[in-house]
Amino acid sequence: MIKKIEGCERVYCTKIGDRPAAELKKLGIEPVIYEGPISEIKL
Template sequence: MKIAAATTDGKLIDLHFGDANRFLIFKIEDGEVKFLEIREKTPIPVNDHQERWVASIDLIEDCKAVLCSKIGEEPTIELRKMGIKPIQLDCDVKEAVKECSNHLLN
C-alpha cells in the first residue's frame, strides 16, 4: 500500500493538497514504512485552481491515502471516488505515515 504526503521540506505535513508541487510517496510493506520516491507536478498557474488539484490527483492515483494540511471539498470527493483517503493534519511526516499505515492496515 502507498501513502502520499504533501510537504515542503520532507519533515512536516505542511501543504494544501492543490498547492503541493510534489508528494513524497511511502510504501507500507509487511508493517514497515519505506520511502519510495518523490513525485513532482508540472507547475500550473495559481489562478487555475481546478487544474492544480486534478494534477495532484493524477500524481497519487495509485495511493491508498494522502496526507495534507488542508484539502477542498471537490478534491476530497474525487479522491474518495477513487478509493483514496484524504487525511488533513499538521505534523511530522514520519509519525503521520506510520500512524496512517496502522489505521489503514487494521
C-alpha cells in the same frame, strides 16, 4: 497529478477543499488531514 497518486490508499495533507476531497474519494483514495510534520507520519 492523478497519475502520481494512482494506486495510493490515502493522501496526507494539512488541508483540502471539499471538492478535491470528493474527487479523491471517487478514486478510492482517502484524504487524511494531518497536523504536524510530515516526517512524523508512521504507517
